[in-house]
Amino acid sequence: MEPGDNVWNAWQGLLRYGTILSKRKANDGWTYFKVNWGDDKPYLDRIRHRKKLCGEDHKLEEYRADQIHPT
Numbered sequence: 001m002e003p004g005d006n007v008w009n010a011w012q013g014l015l016r017y018g019t020i021l022s023k024r025k026a027n028d029g030w031t032y033f034k035v036n037w038g039d040d041k042p043y044l045d046r047i048r049h050r051k052k053l054c055g056e057d058h059k060l061e062e063y064r065a066d067q068i069h070p071t
Contacts, residue, residue, distance in 0.1 A: 007035060007068040014043055017071065024062075032062040 001007065003023055009016045018037035025031050037043070047059045060067075 001033065001065070001068070001070055006071040007033075008071055009035075009037075009063065009068050011043060012046060014046070016040060016043055020068075031065040033065070033068060034062055035068060 001020060001023070003020050005020050007018055007020060009018070016037050018035040018040075021034040021036050023031060023033050044059075047057070051057050
């Protein structure tokens, strides 16, 4: 997968679609990606609700290669 590629991610029953913005290889051996998710309101609403319940922000800024899939 490379920047500009379209990808999908399934999270808590939500199917998300986006475009890879950047890619980096980390020292842990994994490749990480920043993704511009399309209409992501349902995901963001659930993340805000989760933060309200537990006080922690679980929103990801980067996604490990096994968390996203090419369309």
